[in-house]
Amino acid sequence: MGAFLDKPKMEKHNAHGEGNSLRYGLSSMQGWRVEMEDAHTAVVGLPNGLNAWSFFAVYDGHAGSQVARYCCEHLLEHITSNPDFRGGGGGGGEPSVESVKSGIRTGFLQIDEHMRAISEKKHGADRSGSTAVGVLVSPRHIYFINCGDSRALLSRAGRVHFFTQDHKPSNPLEKERIQNAGGSVMIQRVNGSLAVSRALGDFDYKCVHGKGPTEQLVSPEPEVYEIERSTADEFIILACDGIWDVMANEELCDFVRSRLEVTEDLEKVCNEIVDTCLYKGSRDNMSVVLVCMPGAPKVSPEAVKKEAELDKYLESRVEEGVSSRPYTTDLTHTAPTIRQGCPDAPVQAKPPDSERTFLLSFRRTRLPTW
Numbered sequence: 001m002g003a004f005l006d007k008p009k010m011e012k013h014n015a016h017g018e019g020n021s022l023r024y025g026l027s028s029m030q031g032w033r034v035e036m037e038d039a040h041t042a043v044v045g046l047p048n049g050l051n052a053w054s055f056f057a058v059y060d061g062h063a064g065s066q067v068a069r070y071c072c073e074h075l076l077e078h079i080t081s082n083p084d085f086r087g088g089g090g091g092g093g094e095p096s097v098e099s100v101k102s103g104i105r106t107g108f109l110q111i112d113e114h115m116r117a118i119s120e121k122k123h124g125a126d127r128s129g130s131t132a133v134g135v136l137v138s139p140r141h142i143y144f145i146n147c148g149d150s151r152a153l154l155s156r157a158g159r160v161h162f163f164t165q166d167h168k169p170s171n172p173l174e175k176e177r178i179q180n181a182g183g184s185v186m187i188q189r190v191n192g193s194l195a196v197s198r199a200l201g202d203f204d205y206k207c208v209h210g211k212g213p214t215e216q217l218v219s220p221e222p223e224v225y226e227i228e229r230s231t232a233d234e235f236i237i238l239a240c241d242g243i244w245d246v247m248a249n250e251e252l253c254d255f256v257r258s259r260l261e262v263t264e265d266l267e268k269v270c271n272e273i274v275d276t277c278l279y280k281g282s283r284d285n286m287s288v289v290l291v292c293m294p295g296a297p298k299v300s301p302e303a304v305k306k307e308a309e310l311d312k313y314l315e316s317r318v319e320e321g322v323s324s325r326p327y328t329t330d331l332t333h334t335a336p337t338i339r340q341g342c343p344d345a346p347v348q349a350k351p352p353d354s355e356r357t358f359l360l361s362f363r364r365t366r367l368p369t370w
Contacts, residue, residue, distance in 0.1 A: 003034045004283060012274065014267045019044035020054050021294050022137065025266025028287040029274045031242065037061030038240055038287040039072035041134070048080055050138075057134030058287050060150045060240035062194075064128030067201030070115060071130055078114070079107030079136075097141060101224045104136070104145055109213055112200050112220035119203055129194075129202030132222065133164060135236055135291065140229055142236070147222040148196045150240045155253045156295075157232040163249050165223070166241075167198035174198070181208045183217040190217055198222075229293075235260070236291040239273075242284030246277050256290065261303035266290050 009030040016025040022044065030036040041057040055076050061068030079085060085103025086095050095103070119126045131148025144152050146164035153163035167174060169185045174197035178190055183205075186192035190205060198219045205218035214221040237252060247255070252273070259269045274286045 004032045005034055008032045008278060009036075010275075010278070012271055014271065015042060016267050017042060017044055020052055020137070020139075022054055023266060023292045023296075024056060024289060025268075025270045026287070026289040027267065027270035027274045029278065029285070031278060031286055032283045033285050035065065036285055037065040037068055037128075037130075038242075038285045039065070039068040039130075040238075040287055040289055041072045041076060042289060043076060046076070046080060050080065052139050054137045054291075055134065056137075056236070056238055056289050056291055057132060057145070058150050058238045058240055058289055059130045059132050059200075060148065060242075060285070060287070061128055061130040062196075062199075063202075064126065066126050067115060067128045068130035071111065071132055071200055074114075075107065075111055075132065075134075078111040079104050082106045082110060094138070097226050100136065100138075100141075100143055101226060104143065104224050105222060108132070108147060108200065108220050108222045112213065115201060116203050116206070126201070127204055129196075129199040129218070131167075131196060131199055131240070133238055133240075135238065137229075137236075137291070142227045142229055142233075144225040144227065145222050146224075147198045147200065147220065149244075150238070151244050151249075152236060152238045153249055153253065154227065154236050155234040155257070156230060158234070158257070160249050160253050161233075162225070162227055164225070166244075167196055167223075169195070169197045171197065177215060177219065178217050181211055181215060181217045194218065230295075232295055233293040234296045235293060238289040238291075240285065240287045242282050242286035243273065243277050243288055245284065246280040246282045247273075257297050258303075260292070260297040261300045262307045264299055266292060 013028045014026065024042055026040055026042060028038055028040065038061060039059040041055060044054045045051045046053045046055060059068035059071050082103055084106040085099060087099035131150045133150035133152045134145045135152055136143040136145065142154065144162065144164055146152065147167065149166040149168060151164050151166060154161045168188065169175060169178060169190045170188045175185050178185055178197060183191050189195050190197060194202065194205060198221065200220050202218045206216040208216055235256060237256065256269060259272060263269065270288050270290050273288050277286055
């Protein structure tokens with residue numbers, strides 16, 4: 001859980017799609033970690049008569065990738081196929097808000113028990129766990145689902161309208177449950193070890209006799225929030241803590257909004273998020289899903305023009321430095337040079353796309369508008 005590579009793996013997995021008046025893009029990168037433990041789900045149009053519904057989720061695994069991968073393939077089925085989701089009935093018609101919320105909770109508890117049974121058959125071989133953050137988007141509502149410290153947020157009318165709360169052991173209600181189960185919170189971790197207080201898997205923390213599944217040291221119960229959709233809705237961001245560790249809610253929303261004004265390529269926007277977080281110091285796996293609603297910002301000719309001018313300016317500054325300074329692959333020296341015009345800091349030659357992205361991103365996230 002704490003091992004790192006000598007240099008980050010920057011290859012990305014990308015996907016995109018559209019439907020139900022939504023467009024989405026996603027990007028994931030292993031980064032500095034020795035293993036890629038993240039997984040994701042993106043489904044536009046659900047089975048069982050829910051063609052107008054969509055589901056997106058990010059899973060941040062720890063101590064292995066098994067739980068995250070299993071959830072990415074099976075969690076949606078556990079949610080939509082249980083009787084609670086349909087309000088106890090199997091017929092058609094859109095389920096009620098309370099039925100959906102109940103079905104989501106039941107689906108989480110069911111898949112957790114199912115994975116426990118699988119693990120026990122293997123004699124406890126799997127000790128991994130995973131957070132899960134997702135959104136279930138119906139024609140009228142958005143259901144935000146969170147279990148762990150990954151996070152989702154909604155941008156509406158140019159600002160952050162809603163975001164999920166991270167489940168950390170130091171949170172008062174989480175700490176109370178942990179202590180009632182005979183555990184402790186040390187160095188902000190469950191029993192001094194696990195950094196999240198809710199997760200799927202992690203069965204070593206779910207063995208307290210006499211306590212139900214939601215009363216254990218680590219709970220698989222999600223928090224579910226329902227928000228009625230609005231024409232002012234712009235986009236939803238789902239991301240693991242490898243993103244949120246280095247970018248705040250408003251900062252990331254402003255960044256996404258500015259990128260949507262210069263490109264319609266959502267994969268590109270997600271790649272720029274991941275690259276920016278890497279160069280801002282994230283040492284974790286990174287995964288982000290961007291879901292754009294009809295009210296998302298549109299490409300602006302003026303913004304595109306300014307972007308081209310900024311691109312040209314940054315490249316000229318880098319090339320100027322090359323003639324007088326030695327080459328370095330450490331871009332952390334390059335950005336301050338451009339920012340402050342410091343003649344003594346080393347700079348590097350014309351950067352490849354990912355590093356060029358960082359230069360643009362750095363200016364947008366760290367410097368005042370020029």
